[in-house]
Amino acid sequence: MKSLTKTLLALSSVALAAAPFTVLAQEDLSAIMITDQGGIDDKSFNQSAWEGLIEWGEENNKEQGPGGYDYLESKSDSEYITNINTAMQGDYDVIFGIGFKIEQAMTQMAEQNPEQHFAMVDGFIDAENVASLNFKDHEAAFLAGVAAASTTETDHLGFIGGVEGEIIDRFEAGFIAGAQAVNPDIEVSVEYVGSFADAPKGKQLASAMYANGADIIFQAAGGSGNGVFSEARDLVTADPERNIWVVGVDRDQEEEGTFEVNGEERVITLTSTLKEIGSTMKTFLETSEAEGFKGGNNVYGLAEGGVGLTEGELTDEVKQVVEEYQQQIIDGEIEIPETPEQ
Numbered sequence: 001m002k003s004l005t006k007t008l009l010a011l012s013s014v015a016l017a018a019a020p021f022t023v024l025a026q027e028d029l030s031a032i033m034i035t036d037q038g039g040i041d042d043k044s045f046n047q048s049a050w051e052g053l054i055e056w057g058e059e060n061n062k063e064q065g066p067g068g069y070d071y072l073e074s075k076s077d078s079e080y081i082t083n084i085n086t087a088m089q090g091d092y093d094v095i096f097g098i099g100f101k102i103e104q105a106m107t108q109m110a111e112q113n114p115e116q117h118f119a120m121v122d123g124f125i126d127a128e129n130v131a132s133l134n135f136k137d138h139e140a141a142f143l144a145g146v147a148a149a150s151t152t153e154t155d156h157l158g159f160i161g162g163v164e165g166e167i168i169d170r171f172e173a174g175f176i177a178g179a180q181a182v183n184p185d186i187e188v189s190v191e192y193v194g195s196f197a198d199a200p201k202g203k204q205l206a207s208a209m210y211a212n213g214a215d216i217i218f219q220a221a222g223g224s225g226n227g228v229f230s231e232a233r234d235l236v237t238a239d240p241e242r243n244i245w246v247v248g249v250d251r252d253q254e255e256e257g258t259f260e261v262n263g264e265e266r267v268i269t270l271t272s273t274l275k276e277i278g279s280t281m282k283t284f285l286e287t288s289e290a291e292g293f294k295g296g297n298n299v300y301g302l303a304e305g306g307v308g309l310t311e312g313e314l315t316d317e318v319k320q321v322v323e324e325y326q327q328q329i330i331d332g333e334i335e336i337p338e339t340p341e342q
Helices: 045-059 077-089 099-113 137-151 166-182 199-211 222-238 279-292 315-328
Strands: 015-017 030-032 070-072 092-096 117-121 131-135 154-163 187-192 216-220 245-248 259-262 264-267 269-275 296-300 306-309
Touching: 030 045, 045 070, 045 092, 045 279, 045 315, 070 077, 077 092, 077 099, 092 279, 099 117, 117 279, 131 279, 137 166, 137 216, 137 245, 137 269, 137 279, 137 306, 137 315, 154 199, 154 222, 166 187, 166 216, 166 279, 166 315, 187 199, 199 216, 199 222, 216 222, 216 269, 222 245, 222 259, 222 315, 245 315, 279 296
Parallel strands: 030 070, 030 092, 092 117, 117 131, 131 296, 154 187, 154 216, 216 245, 245 269
Antiparallel strands: 015 296, 259 264, 269 306
């Protein structure tokens, strides 16, 4: 995977940690993650987390299941508490909650079970037995906006989010800010699916956006974003002269935008924002094994290699523009909004 940013994480430089609990011996440490409705094959957020947990397990000769590593899928919000209880009954040392929607349930369970170690991905829980792993999504989204605005032929972009909230707000705000940094007059249409697991609705929203003139859509919608790729593939298959793009999210989604048209390979993934969820989880577990579990808030941005942007199909000229903005962000010269209102 080609990336415009480094991917090694420096947890120690960004952790605001409480005092460690007892050191967790490597041979005994086990971990489980609880997903949202997107599941581990959403080709985005949850899948990235699961791939990181698998990598940690395999590198440490762990087996999937009790005493090693595993996952539980939540089909609805009502299953979060049940799944956390199931994970605790499995005696896993660290329970990861993946996605902001599980934050309320994990907050409740962490308070009731102070001896259990939890790790909240994309949320903050102020408790000594919870480590919060958060990302500066708006930084990567800003670069995506720069790339899209530097590539568009219609000066009309689209943003399709999954569920409105603090996390996806950062994607939307950063993307629009990056696009406007290149072209203050650019048009950006915004829609929300209302779910991270509704690909048909994502496809429907993408269809309307492309029909109304948007030629690049950034989807931050989990499994719902698969519908955006599906619509773009269908449109290009029907009209190979159509020049439209999708911007992937959380992991390199070039594969989702690669297909065959008239016997030739076509790629419609312009670029993808990277969110090193799996690498962060893996490094966090390795640090816990070596130094003991530490609660507190950990935040990862461009400077820490926690977020980034793939080279994708960007031209050399656009890559140069992106890299210039990237350095300005790392140097603190650009303040990126975290909410659309800002």
